[in-house]
Amino acid sequence: MSWDFLAGQFAAQFGLWWLIVPGILLGIVVGILPGFSPQNTLIMLLPLTLALPVEQAFAFMVSLYCANHLAGGVPAILVRIPGSGGAAATTLDGYPMTRKGQAQQALVLSFVASVAGGLITTLATLALLPWLSQIGLYLRSVEMVVVMLFGLTLIAVIAARDTLKALIAGFLGLLIGVIGTDHIYNAPRATFGFLELYDGVPLVAALIGLFAVSEALVMIEEKMIVAREGRERAMRASWADTLDGLRIAARKWWHIVWTSFVGLFIGIVPGAGASIAAFVAYQQSRLWSRHPELYGTGVPEGVIAPEAANNGVTSGTLVPMMALGVPGGTTAAVMMIVLQYHGMVMGPRLFQTDPGLAYGVFVAMAVAYVFMIFTILPFARYMARIVLIETTYLAPIIILVTIVAAFSERQYLFDMALALVFGVIGYIAHKTNYHVTAMLIGIILGPLFEQYLVRALRISEGDVLVLFSSTLGNVLWGLLVLSLVLPYVRRLRRPQTVA
Amino acid sequence: MLIGTLLVGLVILQLARIGRSLARGSGDLRMDPLWLPREALAKRVGMVLLTAAFIVALEWLGLTLALLVAMALALRLLGVRSPGTIAWVSCAVAGVVYLLFVAILDSAFPHGPIEQLLARLFA
Numbered sequence: 245m246s247w248d249f250l251a252g253q254f255a256a257q258f259g260l261w262w263l264i265v266p267g268i269l270l271g272i273v274v275g276i277l278p279g280f281s282p283q284n285t286l287i288m289l290l291p292l293t294l295a296l297p298v299e300q301a302f303a304f305m306v307s308l309y310c311a312n313h314l315a316g317g318v319p320a321i322l323v324r325i326p327g328s329g330g331a332a333a334t335t336l337d338g339y340p341m342t343r344k345g346q347a348q349q350a351l352v353l354s355f356v357a358s359v360a361g362g363l364i365t366t367l368a369t370l371a372l373l374p375w376l377s378q379i380g381l382y383l384r385s386v387e388m389v390v391v392m393l394f395g396l397t398l399i400a401v402i403a404a405r406d407t408l409k410a411l412i413a414g415f416l417g418l419l420i421g422v423i424g425t426d427h428i429y430n431a432p433r434a435t436f437g438f439l440e441l442y443d444g445v446p447l448v449a450a451l452i453g454l455f456a457v458s459e460a461l462v463m464i465e466e467k468m469i470v471a472r473e474g475r476e477r478a479m480r481a482s483w484a485d486t487l488d489g490l491r492i493a494a495r496k497w498w499h500i501v502w503t504s505f506v507g508l509f510i511g512i513v514p515g516a517g518a519s520i521a522a523f524v525a526y527q528q529s530r531l532w533s534r535h536p537e538l539y540g541t542g543v544p545e546g547v548i549a550p551e552a553a554n555n556g557v558t559s560g561t562l563v564p565m566m567a568l569g570v571p572g573g574t575t576a577a578v579m580m581i582v583l584q585y586h587g588m589v590m591g592p593r594l595f596q597t598d599p600g601l602a603y604g605v606f607v608a609m610a611v612a613y614v615f616m617i618f619t620i621l622p623f624a625r626y627m628a629r630i631v632l633i634e635t636t637y638l639a640p641i642i643i644l645v646t647i648v649a650a651f652s653e654r655q656y657l658f659d660m661a662l663a664l665v666f667g668v669i670g671y672i673a674h675k676t677n678y679h680v681t682a683m684l685i686g687i688i689l690g691p692l693f694e695q696y697l698v699r700a701l702r703i704s705e706g707d708v709l710v711l712f713s714s715t716l717g718n719v720l721w722g723l724l725v726l727s728l729v730l731p732y733v734r735r736l737r738r739p740q741t742v743a
Numbered sequence: 744m745l746i747g748t749l750l751v752g753l754v755i756l757q758l759a760r761i762g763r764s765l766a767r768g769s770g771d772l773r774m775d776p777l778w779l780p781r782e783a784l785a786k787r788v789g790m791v792l793l794t795a796a797f798i799v800a801l802e803w804l805g806l807t808l809a810l811l812v813a814m815a816l817a818l819r820l821l822g823v824r825s826p827g828t829i830a831w832v833s834c835a836v837a838g839v840v841y842l843l844f845v846a847i848l849d850s851a852f853p854h855g856p857i858e859q860l861l862a863r864l865f866a
Binding site for chain 2: 288409412415416419460461635636637639640641643644647648651655660667676
C-alpha cells in the first residue's frame with residue numbers, strides 16, 4: 245500500500261460526500277432514538293445499497309454506522325436515556341454534567357471523543373490491518389471470559405457507594421440476563437411461558453424501561469431536568485461553552501487515544517460489541533484516575549472514555565469481516581450481504597484482488613469521521629437547549645415515544661409492556677438507591693459471559709482449569725486481579741501520603 | 744442456580760442490615776422515598792396507568808390515534824391547562840411518530856382509522 249494509493253483513496257472518498265453526509269444525518273437520527281439499531285436501518289435500506297456500486301454503498305453504510313455510534317451518547321447525556329447499549333456508560337457522568345448546567349460541554353466532549361477516537365483507531369487499523377486481523381484469532385472464548393469479567397467488575401466499581409445494594413442490583417441484572425433459552429440444550433429458562441422471552445430479555449426494552457421511563461417518572465417532581473443551581477448557567481449557554489468543551493477535550497487527548505484503543509481491540513473480537521467496550525473503558529478510566537471518587541459526579545473523563553471506546557469499536561468490527569470473512573457484529577453481517585451480492589469474496593485474498601475496496605472501506609470510515617465533526621458540532625448548542633424544556637412536556641413525550649420505540653427492535657407489543665415493567669422496576673431502584681446501571685451491566689454482559697464460559701467449558705469437556713490454560717488469558721487474569729486490588733492499595737496508601 | 748443463590752445470600756445480608764439499623768433505632772420500614780413528594784404521586788401513578796392503557800388501546804385505535812389521545816391526557820394529567828397547547832403538542836408528537844415509524848420506517852404497528860385514511864390518501 246503506497247502513499248499514492250492512499251491519497252487516491254482519500255480523494256475518491258471525499259468525492260462521495262453526497263452519500264456520506266446523508267448517511268451521517270440518518271445515522272444521527274437513528275442513534276438518538278432508542279430502539280433503532282444501525283443493522284435494522286441498513287436492512288431496511290438494502291434495496292438502495294444493493295442498487296449502488298459497492299464503493300458508494302460502503303461509503304453510505306459506514307457513515308451511517310459510525311454516526312449511529314456517536315449519536316447514542318446525545319440522549320444519554322441530555323435526558324439519561326442511552327440511544328444504544330454502547331452509550332449506557334455515558335449516562336454515568338454525562339447526565340450529572342447536564343444537571344450541573346454543563347450539557348453543552350458534555351455534548352462537545354462526547355462528539356470530539358467519538359470522532360477523534362473513531363478517526364485514530366481507523367487510521368491505526370489502516371496501518372496495522374494485517375497484524376490486527378490476527379488479534380481475533382488469539383482472543384478465544386477463554387480470553388473473552390476474562391474480558392467480560394473486566395466489564396462486570398464495573399458493578400463493583402459502582403458499588404463503591406453502597407456495595408451491598410449495587411451487588412444486589414448487579415446480580416438481579418445477571419439473573420434477568422439468564423432468561424431465555426440456554427446455550428447447551430436450547431431449553432427455555434425462566435421464560436414464564438412467554439414465547440417472546442425465548443430469545444432472552446430484549447435489550448432495547450430493558451434499556452428504555454430502566455433509563456428512559458424510570459427517569460421520566462422521577463423528573464415529574466421537578467420543573468426542569470437541570471438542577472436549580474445549574475439552570476442559570478444552562479440558560480446562558482453560548483458558543484463559548486462549545487469552545488470550552490473543545491478545550492477540555494484537547495487537554496484530555498491522551499485519555500481519548502488510549503480508551504479508543506480499548507474499543508478497537510474489543511471490537512476486533514467477533515460478537516463483542518460497543519457495550520462491553522464502553523463499560524471496560526469506563527472501568528479502566530476510573531481505575532487509573534487520580535480522583536476515582538469523582539467519577540459519577542460529572543467528570544469529563546467519564547464521558548470521554550465510553551464515547552471514545554464505543555467509536556473505537558467501529559473500525560475494529562470490520563477487521564474480522566474484511567481480513568477473515570467473519571462478521572464482527574450484526575451490522576458487519578448486513579454489510580457482508582451487500583459485498584456478497586456484488587460477488588466479493590471476503591478474506592485475506594481480498595487485499596490482493598481488490599485493495600481499493602478492502603482499504604477503501606476504512607478510508608471511507610476515516611472520511612466519514614472528518615465530515616461528522618463539522619456536521620454535528622455546531623448543533624451541540626441547540627441540542628443542549630432540550631434540557632430547558634419543562635418536565636410537564638418532556639416527561640410524557642419521553643415515556644410515550646420511547647415506549648413506542650421499544651416496539652421497533654422486534655415488532656412485538658409485548659416489548660412495550662416489558663419496557664413499562666422495567667420502567668417501574670427502574671423507578672423503585674432509583675428511589676431506593678439501587679443502581680440501574682449495575683442492573684443493566686448484568687443484563688448486557690451476563691448472557692455474553694455465560695456464552696463464552698459455556699463455550700470454553702464445552703471445549704475442555706468441563707475442566708475449569710481451561711480458563712487458566714492460555715498465556716494471554718493468564719496475563720488478562722493478572723490484569724483483572726490487579727485492577728481489583730489496585731483501588732484498595734491506593735486507599736491504604738493515601739492516609740500515609742497525607743501524613 | 745449460582746446467581747440465584749448468591750442473590751438470595753445478598754438479600755439476606757441486606758435484610759440483616761435493615762434489621763440491625765431497626766434495632767439501633769437509626770432506621771425504619773417506611774417507604775417514603777417511593778411516594779414523596781406527595782403532589783407528584785398521583786401524576787406518577789397516573790402516567791404508569793395511562794401508558795398501560797395506551798399499550799392496550801394501540802391494537803384498536805392504531806398507533807397515531809392512540810398516541811394522540813394518550814399524549815393529550817398525559818399533558819392534562821401533568822398540569823398543562825391550555826387546550827390549544829395540549830392540542831398542538833399532541834398533534835405534533837403523533838404526527839412526527841407517524842412519519843417516522845409508519846411512513847418512513849414502515850414498522851408493523853397496528854393500523855387504526857388514521858393510518859387507514861392516510862394510506863388511502865397517499866396510495
